[in-house]
Amino acid sequence: xxxxxxxxxxxxxxxxxxxxxxxxGTCNWVNPVYETVKLxxxxxxxxxxxxxxxxxxxATGSSKAGVLGDATVNLADFAEVFTAASVSLPLKASxxxxxxxxxxxxxxxxGKASSGDWSGTSAPDGNADASTRSSGDVVLNETSxxxxxxxxxxxxxxxxxxxxxxxxxxxLQILRKQIIKECxxxxxxxxxxxxxxxxxxxxxxxxxxxxxxxxxxxxxxxxPTGSQHDGDDLHSLLEKTKQELDHEKNLNVHLxxxxxxxxGSELILAVKDLDTLLEQRNGEPLCMKCSxxxxxxxxxxxxxxxxxxxxxxxxxxxxxxxxxxKKVAQNDTxxxxxxxxxxNIHDDMKVAYSLENKIIDLNNEVEFYMKDHEDLExxxxxxxxxxxxxxxxxxxxxxxxxxxQLREQLRMQYECSAHVAxxxxxxxxxxCLEKELHKQAESFEADIATITDAxxxxxxxxxxxxxxxxxxxxxxxxxxxxxQEEFRSLSxxxxxxxxxxxxxxxxxxxxxxxxxxxxSNLEDLLEKTKKDMVSVQEQFRMKFKQLVGLxxxxxxxxxxxxLELKDTRRKLENYRMSEVASQKNFVEEKQRKTEMEKLExxxxxxxxxxxxxxxxxxxxxxxxxxxxxxxxSPQDKNLEIDTLKKEIAVLRKEVNIALEENNELRNIKxxxxxxxxxxxSEVANPGxxxxxxxxxxxxxxxxxxxxxxxxxxxxxxxxxxxxxTSSDEKNGDNHTASISNVREPTRY
Numbered sequence: 001x002x003x004x005x006x007x008x009x010x011x012x013x014x015x016x017x018x019x020x021x022x023x024x025g026t027c028n029w030v031n032p033v034y035e036t037v038k039l040x041x042x043x044x045x046x047x048x049x050x051x052x053x054x055x056x057x058x059a060t061g062s063s064k065a066g067v068l069g070d071a072t073v074n075l076a077d078f079a080e081v082f083t084a085a086s087v088s089l090p091l092k093a094s095x096x097x098x099x100x101x102x103x104x105x106x107x108x109x110x111g112k113a114s115s116g117d118w119s120g121t122s123a124p125d126g127n128a129d130a131s132t133r134s135s136g137d138v139v140l141n142e143t144s145x146x147x148x149x150x151x152x153x154x155x156x157x158x159x160x161x162x163x164x165x166x167x168x169x170x171x172l173q174i175l176r177k178q179i180i181k182e183c184x185x186x187x188x189x190x191x192x193x194x195x196x197x198x199x200x201x202x203x204x205x206x207x208x209x210x211x212x213x214x215x216x217x218x219x220x221x222x223x224p225t226g227s228q229h230d231g232d233d234l235h236s237l238l239e240k241t242k243q244e245l246d247h248e249k250n251l252n253v254h255l256x257x258x259x260x261x262x263x264g265s266e267l268i269l270a271v272k273d274l275d276t277l278l279e280q281r282n283g284e285p286l287c288m289k290c291s292x293x294x295x296x297x298x299x300x301x302x303x304x305x306x307x308x309x310x311x312x313x314x315x316x317x318x319x320x321x322x323x324x325x326k327k328v329a330q331n332d333t334x335x336x337x338x339x340x341x342x343x344n345i346h347d348d349m350k351v352a353y354s355l356e357n358k359i360i361d362l363n364n365e366v367e368f369y370m371k372d373h374e375d376l377e378x379x380x381x382x383x384x385x386x387x388x389x390x391x392x393x394x395x396x397x398x399x400x401x402x403x404x405q406l407r408e409q410l411r412m413q414y415e416c417s418a419h420v421a422x423x424x425x426x427x428x429x430x431x432c433l434e435k436e437l438h439k440q441a442e443s444f445e446a447d448i449a450t451i452t453d454a455x456x457x458x459x460x461x462x463x464x465x466x467x468x469x470x471x472x473x474x475x476x477x478x479x480x481x482x483x484q485e486e487f488r489s490l491s492x493x494x495x496x497x498x499x500x501x502x503x504x505x506x507x508x509x510x511x512x513x514x515x516x517x518x519x520s521n522l523e524d525l526l527e528k529t530k531k532d533m534v535s536v537q538e539q540f541r542m543k544f545k546q547l548v549g550l551x552x553x554x555x556x557x558x559x560x561x562x563l564e565l566k567d568t569r570r571k572l573e574n575y576r577m578s579e580v581a582s583q584k585n586f587v588e589e590k591q592r593k594t595e596m597e598k599l600e601x602x603x604x605x606x607x608x609x610x611x612x613x614x615x616x617x618x619x620x621x622x623x624x625x626x627x628x629x630x631x632x633s634p635q636d637k638n639l640e641i642d643t644l645k646k647e648i649a650v651l652r653k654e655v656n657i658a659l660e661e662n663n664e665l666r667n668i669k670x671x672x673x674x675x676x677x678x679x680x681s682e683v684a685n686p687g688x689x690x691x692x693x694x695x696x697x698x699x700x701x702x703x704x705x706x707x708x709x710x711x712x713x714x715x716x717x718x719x720x721x722x723x724x725t726s727s728d729e730k731n732g733d734n735h736t737a738s739i740s741n742v743r744e745p746t747r748y
Contacts, residue, residue: 001027001059003100005035008052008072039079048076055100057091071100078104154483158476165472168465173368175462181372182451182458185379189444192383199394200437206401207430211423397433401426497671508661 001020004013015035020027039048052074059066069091078085084105091098404422 001057003029003033004056004058005033005053008054013054013056037075039076048079051075055089055102057098057100068098073102073104075104078106080106082106151483151486154479158479161472161476161479165469165476168469168472172462172465172469175458175465177368177372179455179458179462181375182455184376186448186451188379188383189448192387193441193444196390196437196440199390200434203394203397203430203433206398207426210401210405210426397429504661504664511661 001022002017004016006013006015015033017029017033018031020029035053037051037053039051041048052072054070054072056070057068059068071089071091073087073089082105084103086101086103089100089102091100404426408422
């Protein structure tokens with residue numbers, strides 16, 4: 001099955017689809033058909049003039065044989081439709097109710113290079129699908145240039161390189177964020193270690209205070225009043241230390257919340273600063289921890305001394321308490337100092353970096369940090385749960401210690417030996433707790449070691465990614481320079497090709513004018529020859545008909561005479577036989593005489609008939625001379641036809657040369673189309689000239705198509721003339737053969 005389409009005005013198809021087999025009652029066309037349509041807008045109505053196309057469905061592709069039906073569509077209705085519009089068309093002059101479904105789409109138009117598509121399905125059983133797309137008044141883009149392919153490859157390479165750069169940037173950002181996470185995690189773990197160590201020290205102090213509280217009870221009998229006052233003082237000191245510890249815990253919690261808030265708000269600005277500060281102050285936390293531990297040991301020693309020295313006077317106790325408060329305040333100030341310093345540094349960084357330059361980067365990083373924040377919240381919740389568990393354990397221990405203290409105060413009046421068992425139990429419990437704390441500290445240290453290893457690996461990956469980025473930027477700069485050079489060369493080539501195109505167009509215009517003049521002359525000559533041929537053919541036909549009639553009549557008469565001669569010969573033979581048999585009879589001789597007389601009469605008749613035959617032969621010679629004269633005139637016509645053929649061959653050569661030049665012009669035009677699409681922004685005025693040239697080229701193509709049609713018509717006329725002359729010559733040969741056949745029996 002094949003579909004051919006063309007305008008109704010032209011009367012012949014301009015485009016055809018490929019031949020496709022019918023499968024399951026349907027015929028599908030996959031490859032599209034591209035058709036250029038020139039649409040003219042009516043200035044009065046503002047609408048496009050009608051452009052009716054005919055779709056012809058045939059089994060063999062010809063327009064005469066095997067046609068299933070045709071349908072018409074006005075493409076002007078789809079001029080403003082840039083999306084695919086499907087139309088179902090019932091085929092006319094079809095016996096099988098076939099429906100042709102087409103899809104029409106205008107791809108490009110209004111002075112831009114465009115192309116239309118055709119694809120679809122068809123079948124003679126009532127289902128036929130097809131799709132066609134037509135575009136407005138521009139020549140087809142048939143081929144693509146090598147320069148466009150190279151530019152597309154370069155663009156593709158640039159896009160791939162930019163994607164690689166973006167991926168490397170993302171990997172760098174992820175690595176930095178992981179480093180920040182690990183640093184934060186290490187800091188949290190160090191803080192948790194310090195808090196656990198503080199709680200361990202507090203428990204140790206409480207145990208030592210309980211141990212010391214046994215001594216004044218032993219000397220209860222010697223100094224009853226002093227021991228009671230000292231016990232009250234110890235209880236007050238323990239309560240104060242507990243309050244201070246709770247206060248410090250609250251401060252630590254508050255500071256942690258402040259750190260989280262600052263990390264959440266100022267983390268984006270402080271990423272780089274934290275990296276530098278962490279490198280500079282890796283040793284400072286150790287020093288701070290050492291100082292804290294030293295202060296804690298001093299405070300613990302002083303507390304132990306105060307507890308041991310219950311017999312000290314009251315002023316000294318107040319001085320010791322003041323010293324302890326000062327040292328705790330100093331410790332708090334030392335802990336607060338790095339935080340304040342970080343806040344001040346962040347404030348300075350806020351002033352230094354402008355927010356306008358980093359809003360885009362912040363928006364991209366906020367989502368990632370939100371995820372990190374969620375992870376941190378999960379970790380903080382886990383740590384809070386662990387802290388609550390430890391706190392609950394500490395609370396249980398403290399409650400147990402308080403219960404033990406109350407029981408000891410009640411039982412110490414009655415049983416001193418019970419305190420020793422309780423103290424041993426407490427010591428064993430404290431040792432168990434210390435072992436657990438050691439195990440936790442070791443696990444935390446192992447986690448810190450793994451974190452540092454991961455940090456080193458991530459830094460290495462970041463360095464490798466930065467080197468890859470540098471190489472990619474360097475290669476991109478080289479590619480950009482090469483592209484700029486190619487664009488310059490293309491612009492120079494464009495200017496030269498425009499000049500050459502103008503010259504070619506002028507030459508083509510001259511050739512078209514010459515071809516038009518030659519075409520007019522040839523048309524006049526053809527009209528004259530046609531008129532002469534028609535008149536000569538009519539005369540020749542009339543004479544030929546007359547000669548054929550005469551020949552037919554005289555051939556019949558000759559046949560009749562030949563039959564009579566044969567009969568007479570037979571009679572003569574019979575007569576001779578009868579003479580031999582009847583020599584003896586006289587009567588028979590008389591009869592023979594009478595018969596001889598009759599035969600003489602018959603001979604005289606035969607002589608007359610021979611004379612008539614001779615006259616007929618003379619007439620036949622005259623008719624043959626007339627036919628030779630008539631044959632001479634077709635020979636002259638054949639000479640004229642040969643001259644016309646030679647002139648047509650010359651015209652064909654000229655037309656082929658013009659077609660080759662036209663193909664070269666098309667190739668040049670395609671190259672220019674591709675270069676103009678790339679350098680359209682730089683070349684505006686030459687673009688207008690190029691559109692004018694394209695319009696003139698399109699007109700030239702239309703004129704050449706008209707010339708081709710006229711040449712095809714001339715060829716058809718010449719072929720018809722040759723066929724008529726050949727048929728006349730065959731008829732003449734047949735008549736001469738019949739004349740020769742008539743002559744042969746007469747000679748015998």
